[in-house]
Amino acid sequence: MTDEEVRQIAVDMGLIFNDGNDEVAQRLVAPEFIDYEAPEGSPRGPEAYANTARWMRGVWEDARWEIVDSFAKGDKATLRVIFTGRQVTDFMGVPATGTSVRVQHIHIYRVADGKVVEHWAVRDDLELFRQLGAWDKPLMGAPKPVPTV
Numbered sequence: 001m002t003d004e005e006v007r008q009i010a011v012d013m014g015l016i017f018n019d020g021n022d023e024v025a026q027r028l029v030a031p032e033f034i035d036y037e038a039p040e041g042s043p044r045g046p047e048a049y050a051n052t053a054r055w056m057r058g059v060w061e062d063a064r065w066e067i068v069d070s071f072a073k074g075d076k077a078t079l080r081v082i083f084t085g086r087q088v089t090d091f092m093g094v095p096a097t098g099t100s101v102r103v104q105h106i107h108i109y110r111v112a113d114g115k116v117v118e119h120w121a122v123r124d125d126l127e128l129f130r131q132l133g134a135w136d137k138p139l140m141g142a143p144k145p146v147p148t149v
Helices: 003-019 022-028 046-059 125-132
Strands: 029-035 060-073 076-087 100-112 115-123
Touching: 003 022, 003 046, 003 060, 003 076, 003 100, 003 115, 022 029, 022 046, 029 046, 046 060, 100 125
Parallel strands: 029 115
Antiparallel strands: 060 076, 076 100, 100 115
8 A cells, every 4th residue: 555545544534533434434444453542451343443433422522633734654644633522421530521622632543454453642631631620730841832723
């Protein structure tokens, strides 16, 4: 596969989360898919990834993952996204706040035979918890503003 084809598969993975498109999960996520962002021992494969997307869309009203940068090299693609949504149910121990958030994520996908087989992510959870009011300690250093792109 070309770098562009690998990048496009990663971009299309956004349809699973942004649009709740289960067909895309069945088409693009390999049965042996591992999501390293999920808790250890979590189920694998397309249905598990689609279930994670449904859960997130239930926690976050109007949830969106906007791609602001993407590239691929070989069998891996990287996406930088801005996540936005309004918390309407419990999330990682934080009761529903009704607060809208805007935070950065980096997602890396490995593609084999036209399907995603692995996913890693780095999320700015400290900023997320700060926006939810669950982290009130001052941040030392040079806090960065959330990108407006």
